[in-house]
Amino acid sequence: MTALTESLLVHASRNLPRYTSYPTALAFQPAPDDALTRDWLGAIRPTDALSIYVHVPFCERLCWYCGCHTSVPNGYDRIADFLGRLAREMDLWSAALPPHAGAAHVHFGGGSPNSLATADFTDLMATIGRRFRLRPGAEVAVELDPGHLDPDFARGLGAAGVTRASLGVQTFDPEVQRRVNRIQPFERVQAAVDDIRRGGVEAINFDMMYGLPGQTPDNVAASLTTALSLVPDRVALFGYAHVPWMKRHQAMIPAEDLADVAGRWSQAEAAESVLLAHGYVRIGMDHFAHPGDPMAAQLTDGRLRRNFQGYTDDSAAVLIGLGPSAISACPEGYAQNASRVDQWAAALERGRLPVSRQLATTGEDRLRGAVIERLMCDLEVDVGSVCLAHGCAAGALDDGLNMARALMADGLCAVSARQIRVSPGLSRLARVVAACFDQRPAPPSARYSLAI
Ligand code: SF4
Secondary structure: OOOOHHHHHHHHHOOOOOOOOOOHHHEEEEEEOOHHHHHHHOOOOOOOOOOEEEOOOOOOOOOOOOOOOOOOOOOOOEEEEEHHHHHHHHHHHHHOOOOOEEEEEEEEEEEOOOHHHHHHHHHHHHHHHHHHHHEEEEEEEEEEHHHHHHHHHHHHHHHHOOEEEEEEEOOOHHHHHHOOOOOOHHHHHHHHHHHHHOOOOOOEEEEEEOOOOOHHHHHHHHHHHHHOOOOOOOOEEEOOOOOOOOOHHHHHHHHHHOOOOHHHHHHHHHHHHHHOOOOEEEEEEEEEEEEOOOHHHHHHHOOEEEOOOEOOOOOOOOEEEEEEEEEEEOEEEEEOOOOOOOHHHHHOOOOOEEEEEEEEEEEEHHHHHHHHHHHHOEEEEEEHHHHHHOOOOOOHHHHHHHHHHHOOOOEEEEEOEEEEEOOOOHHHHHHHHHHHHHHOOOOOOOOOOOOO
8 A cells, every 4th residue: 555645645636648649649730631641651561560440439328437439329320320431431541551461459449339230340340351451360359338238249259350358347336337327237247248258258358447426445446356256357447537628428427526636546546455466467557467468478578568548468560540539650640530420421431531630750759759658568667778779869858857856755756877667556656757758748728637
């Protein structure tokens, strides 16, 4: 247990990016057309593997805490329409790609990919295979809402090629579930896990939360204990981000029902204690893995990565994002699809890649991003070595090192020569240390979520 001192409380109360990219998506600028994205795609080498992300912007229900880009379709027509346009989008991206090494990773997120009909999901998987050519042993991961998971859909995932399923569990406390409009009893989640495993998908992730209305250290710990009885391979532990100015439905959660920073800290500690007591390995800021999970080995080898889906073992050089709001990433920069379905669809109708925002990264962005990624993944970094590996002087980021040194007095990290290590027990504040290397301040209108 790490005591929340007054100085740590100040840092835990800061609003900071989660650094799933650097620069963050808030730095992206309007894209006049798709020319720059096409230039980046043209630079892909035959040996470059792809990662494919598919954003399904639909859910059967709207959970009040949700921070995702999604909506309730009220019938299947909108979903069918979406699938037709998605096929068109896949045609456009695959035609824009030069020879490449195939897709090493496919990730379905949203929204809830299980809002698709079983046959449509199977067809979508087959189309992705034809358009982007899956590499042998490719990981295919899908996010699922266990509260609305059709048993046939769950049992068909393995045959469709899915290798990892990620279930939004969040909490088992019935009162908390009621207050966030996400009712899903344990038996339903258990049945979903059984169906998924029976269908041949062995790897299962759970998302769990703290900071929701009605959560306490005790009921958070109880939910984690119950969740671990189903033996997930990985657990992502997220603090609820209350941003009703960005997500209007979050206004259904009264701010006065939420724990303060000290309360959130205690809840996170309670959850982490359960996970560690059950033998899970801490991964970066907020993930935990069974010791036998590949992510634990990747952490040990320094190969853990961080991208828009969070911590990942995906090392592909190029990410192609499909669907509204999806982000693509190339070594040269980022391109985000239009978030509004009508604008995304209109671009596709004109035969354009549907990018609406983009950012060409500079060499300094890539250098700072590499340091931030290592800090977020490994919780330590040799800044001088990263600078040299990027062709810069070892002291190129001494400004950030000096800022990190200033955090030593508060116990957040240790800095020796040009090496930084986030203090044991404070990994959940890793982004405070990472922010020392962020030279792209957020626009004044932007407000990030709490660091804890
Ligand atoms: S099911 Fe998931 S994506 Fe859909 S509204 Fe709930 S939290 Fe958001």
